[in-house]
Amino acid sequence: MLKGITKAFPGVLANDHIDLTLRGGEVHCLLGENGAGKSTLIGILSGLIRPDEGTIRIEGVETSIASPRRALELGIGTVHQHSTLIPAFSVLENLMLGDNRRLRLDEDGARRRLEELAGQLGVEIDADAKAVDLALGHQQQVEIVKALWRGSRVLILDEPTSMLTPQGVAELAKVLERLKEHGQAVIFITHKLHEALSLGDEISILRQGRLVGTIAPEVMRATPQEELRAEIIRLMFGEDARAVVDVAELREELAEAEPEGRAREHEHADVVLELRGVSAFGEGSERGIEEVSLDLREGEILGIAGMDGNGQRALAEAIAGQRHATHGDVLLYGAPVTRLAVSARQKLGLRYVTDDRLGEGIVGMLPVGLNLFLKRVGESPYWRHGRIQRAIVDGRATELIREYDVRTPFVSTRVSTLSGGNIQKILLARELSFDPKVVVFHKPTYGLDVKTTAAVRDQILKLAEGGGAALVISTDLDELLEICDRIAVLSRGRLVGVVSSGPGAARQVGELMVGAETVEAA
Amino acid sequence: MSSETAAREGPVAAPRHRPARSVRLERILDVVIRSIVPVVLALVAGGVLLLALGRNPLTFYGNIWVGGVQGTAWQDSAIRMAPFLLIAAGLVLIFRANIWNLGYNGQFLLAAAFVAGYAPTLVTEVPLWLAFVTLFLLAGAVGAIWTLVPALLKARFGTNEIITTLMMSFIAIDLASILIKGPYHDATTPLPQTAVIPFEKMLPSIPGTRIHVGLLVAFAAILVVHYVLTRTAWGLRLQVMGANPRAARHFGIDLPRLIVVSFLASGFLVGLAAAADILGLWGYIRTGWNPAYGDTIIPFVFLARLNALAVVPFIAFFSVLSTGGDLAAQEASLPTDFLLVLVGLILLFMTVIEYLGRRRELGASYLPPGLRQALRAPLLRRRKAA
Numbered sequence: 001m002l003k004g005i006t007k008a009f010p011g012v013l014a015n016d017h018i019d020l021t022l023r024g025g026e027v028h029c030l031l032g033e034n035g036a037g038k039s040t041l042i043g044i045l046s047g048l049i050r051p052d053e054g055t056i057r058i059e060g061v062e063t064s065i066a067s068p069r070r071a072l073e074l075g076i077g078t079v080h081q082h083s084t085l086i087p088a089f090s091v092l093e094n095l096m097l098g099d100n101r102r103l104r105l106d107e108d109g110a111r112r113r114l115e116e117l118a119g120q121l122g123v124e125i126d127a128d129a130k131a132v133d134l135a136l137g138h139q140q141q142v143e144i145v146k147a148l149w150r151g152s153r154v155l156i157l158d159e160p161t162s163m164l165t166p167q168g169v170a171e172l173a174k175v176l177e178r179l180k181e182h183g184q185a186v187i188f189i190t191h192k193l194h195e196a197l198s199l200g201d202e203i204s205i206l207r208q209g210r211l212v213g214t215i216a217p218e219v220m221r222a223t224p225q226e227e228l229r230a231e232i233i234r235l236m237f238g239e240d241a242r243a244v245v246d247v248a249e250l251r252e253e254l255a256e257a258e259p260e261g262r263a264r265e266h267e268h269a270d271v272v273l274e275l276r277g278v279s280a281f282g283e284g285s286e287r288g289i290e291e292v293s294l295d296l297r298e299g300e301i302l303g304i305a306g307m308d309g310n311g312q313r314a315l316a317e318a319i320a321g322q323r324h325a326t327h328g329d330v331l332l333y334g335a336p337v338t339r340l341a342v343s344a345r346q347k348l349g350l351r352y353v354t355d356d357r358l359g360e361g362i363v364g365m366l367p368v369g370l371n372l373f374l375k376r377v378g379e380s381p382y383w384r385h386g387r388i389q390r391a392i393v394d395g396r397a398t399e400l401i402r403e404y405d406v407r408t409p410f411v412s413t414r415v416s417t418l419s420g421g422n423i424q425k426i427l428l429a430r431e432l433s434f435d436p437k438v439v440v441f442h443k444p445t446y447g448l449d450v451k452t453t454a455a456v457r458d459q460i461l462k463l464a465e466g467g468g469a470a471l472v473i474s475t476d477l478d479e480l481l482e483i484c485d486r487i488a489v490l491s492r493g494r495l496v497g498v499v500s501s502g503p504g505a506a507r508q509v510g511e512l513m514v515g516a517e518t519v520e521a522a
Numbered sequence: 523m524s525s526e527t528a529a530r531e532g533p534v535a536a537p538r539h540r541p542a543r544s545v546r547l548e549r550i551l552d553v554v555i556r557s558i559v560p561v562v563l564a565l566v567a568g569g570v571l572l573l574a575l576g577r578n579p580l581t582f583y584g585n586i587w588v589g590g591v592q593g594t595a596w597q598d599s600a601i602r603m604a605p606f607l608l609i610a611a612g613l614v615l616i617f618r619a620n621i622w623n624l625g626y627n628g629q630f631l632l633a634a635a636f637v638a639g640y641a642p643t644l645v646t647e648v649p650l651w652l653a654f655v656t657l658f659l660l661a662g663a664v665g666a667i668w669t670l671v672p673a674l675l676k677a678r679f680g681t682n683e684i685i686t687t688l689m690m691s692f693i694a695i696d697l698a699s700i701l702i703k704g705p706y707h708d709a710t711t712p713l714p715q716t717a718v719i720p721f722e723k724m725l726p727s728i729p730g731t732r733i734h735v736g737l738l739v740a741f742a743a744i745l746v747v748h749y750v751l752t753r754t755a756w757g758l759r760l761q762v763m764g765a766n767p768r769a770a771r772h773f774g775i776d777l778p779r780l781i782v783v784s785f786l787a788s789g790f791l792v793g794l795a796a797a798a799d800i801l802g803l804w805g806y807i808r809t810g811w812n813p814a815y816g817d818t819i820i821p822f823v824f825l826a827r828l829n830a831l832a833v834v835p836f837i838a839f840f841s842v843l844s845t846g847g848d849l850a851a852q853e854a855s856l857p858t859d860f861l862l863v864l865v866g867l868i869l870l871f872m873t874v875i876e877y878l879g880r881r882r883e884l885g886a887s888y889l890p891p892g893l894r895q896a897l898r899a900p901l902l903r904r905r906k907a908a
Contacts, residue, residue, distance in 0.1 A: 356768075
């Protein structure tokens with residue numbers, strides 16, 4: 001169906017002669033690291049990007065997908081990674097948005113269509129519920145219905161599991177089965193190997209813009225899982241496979257075999273960070289936090305699990321001092337810091353690695369070197385009498401760049417030209433140097449490739465071993481299970497429970513996440 | 523996406539300090555295209571316009587040279603530069619913080635009214651140097667204080683400073699009139715104006731020229747602003763706030779305080795411009811006088827890409843244009859307003875070039891930022907090559 005698709009961006013061939021064949025009734029997994037070209041390929045299929053070369057045939061007819069509208073007309077529906085639903089609209093209103101064929105909205109027709117599609121998927125959807133009130137798993141089902149709305153033949157799911165609980169993933173797998181029964185072709189994009197293996201009929205592996213291998217359905221069925229996995233890892237990472245195989249494997253094992261975890265005993269260690277009934281307002285569509293209490297001990301890594309938008313940002317910012325706490329106290333080494341400004345808390349050793357790396361973590365137009373020191377502006381020895389000491393700043397920056405393995409051509413390169421992984425390394429270098437004591441990590445590995453992810457986790461573990469304490473807020477449950485001693489679950493702005501890492505932790509956390517949501521919804 | 527791959531394959535070795543020459547060349551090209559091309563295009567288009575009006579453009583531009591540079595004419599141009607440069611310094615400073623102080627006309631006139639009001643008595647009663655220092659500081663203080671309301675509103679409530687500074691500007695212009703007609707009115711004349719400073723008590727000239735020392739103050743201000751912006755911790759904070767206020771908050775920068783201080787500094791510099799102009803050139807002020815220097819130079823502040831040093835050649839260019847333009851327009855029997863046509867053309871071509879640079883981004887807003895970045899780069903490069 002796709003032949004020789006090529007798309008070049010400056011300095012990189014995002015897609016280099018990629019051939020892909022989709023068949024109805026099959027789930028085709030696209031597997032690859034970040035930057036492998038998955039998004040570009042999807043952009044081409046959904047009409048957002050035009051290929052430089054190559055042809056697309058649909059049922060044998062050569063077609064060009066010139067616009068997103070054309071893609072819909074051709075029956076290519078896309079479910080993007082992040083919700084595109086309008087929160088204040090009802091499910092039905094959201095679905096009717098795409099219906100601009102007639103002037104008058106056909107509400108009854110839409111209701112019938114929704115029932116029909118929900119029946120096909122085997123799910124129940126409340127047409128009149130507001131999108132904002134739906135759990136993420138349900139929102140995703142609405143998104144799928146929306147993609148199928150105009151009669152889709154190809155359904156593209158872009159990282160659909162990244163926001164789901166383990167239970168949500170299981171439900172999605174059932175939906176996929178139903179779609180296959182109805183003859184849909186599904187493209188399933190993921191960077192998680194175990195998902196590709198369990199959900200896919202056919203797997204295509206992308207690496208650095210090239211299609212490096214396709215595993216046909218017959219082969220998938222005939223080969224044992226272990227062999228497939230080894231083969232795919234080799235394809236995904238090529239020559240580097242040996243270097244990352246441990247990491248990738250580790251993650252897989254952990255995800256499946258319920259780790260014994262690293263739950264060490266910290267009960268006798270000193271409490272370094274304590275929250276006592278802290279409340280803070282949310283911003284925009286994000287939830288605030290209410291009455292959050294927790295304590296973090298020396299050498300401990302405490303995870304905060306929960307779906308995005310449940311108050312994570314409010315929690316992180318209330319601790320860092322970027323957001324005003326309306327109630328409660330934040331204590332550092334037993335002393336309240338609630339009234340201290342961001343910079344004062346930094347000086348006490350409280351650090352915050354923000355999740356919004358581009359939005360607030362860096363100043364893109366400034367060079368790498370300066371960005372490493374933006375939290376110490378005016379401090380000696382880098383500034384003397386308010387005057388910058390360029391040589392000292394650049395010298396120390398060069399050391400940090402080497403220490404944290406930031407790949408930048410020059411100290412003076414503008415940060416905005418670096419990749420997400422390198423920007424995250426800059427953030428880590430900035431927060432973890434200069435004697436950190438308590439560090440809040442907000443989605444520290446979100447969107448990073450496997451190697452950088454491993455490096456970031458190593459840094460977190462190193463911090464804890466060195467006597468520091470870490471609060472890791474993440475939506476990736478596997479990650480929390482891997483590195484945390486305890487995991488607290490944040491749901492609708494409240495901490496609904498704490499689970500010690502260990503056997504069964506994944507299930508318990510998942511139940512807390514889901515349980516809290518159903519209770520609230522009822 | 524592109525850089526990720528590039529970085530992965532790139533050198534791991536210790537980074538060097540200097541950017542590659544091609545990067546610098548690219549930046550120079552960028553400056554040429556964005557800053558100098560609009561001026562050249564405006565002069566060419568102005569020439570075509572002159573031809574259409576039946577005048578010889580070469581003669582016209584030649585007369586500008588004669589009237590603005592030749593002989594001692596360059597000194598007249600230089601005198602015009604003083605208030606321009608001081609206002610430009612004040613604007614560059616605050617624009618870099620991404621704050622738009624558009625109340626410069628009011629800040630200027632009110633400071634000018636205070637200076638013209640107190641100068642005639644002060645210069646006769648205290649040593650001259652002390653009078654000048656006092657008057658400059660007074661003017662600066664008046665300009666600064668007049669920014670305080672917009673500054674506090676923005677710092678406390680995030681009120682849009684474009685609106686508040688403009689409103690305050692209108693109030694200041696009328697307040698200046700009231701002061702000139704009221705307490706500062708020269709009782710010896712029925713005209714609504716202040717007493718005139720005796721000629722020998724005006725700002726002294728730079729030896730060997732007619733240029734008053736206000737120009738030196740202006741150059742000093744430009745250098746100080748440039749130094750502060752490029753070398754000091756305060757300047758870095760200011761630019762971080764301007765580039766990314768959310769990041770500034772994340773880095774622990776005290777935003778409200780920084781907003782207020784940068785407003786005060788901007789108003790202070792605009793006030794200095796008033797002192798230099800009244801004490802060095804006019805000697806008095808009359809109601810209804812509003813040279814609107816700020817409006818005239820704002821295009822050049824942007825052409826200089828908010829770089830304090832780069833402002834100087836543009837302001838020099840405009841000063842020559844406006845000084846020599848008077849003669850050239852007279853010779854060609856055109857109204858002097860023809861010069862405004864040239865400024866208008868510069869603005870027009872600036873907008874066109876800005877538009878060409880951004881046009882392709884407009885339709886791309888639904889792309890994820892990473893992709894947009896990747897798409898934007900080749901277009902920018904192609905435009906530069908063209």
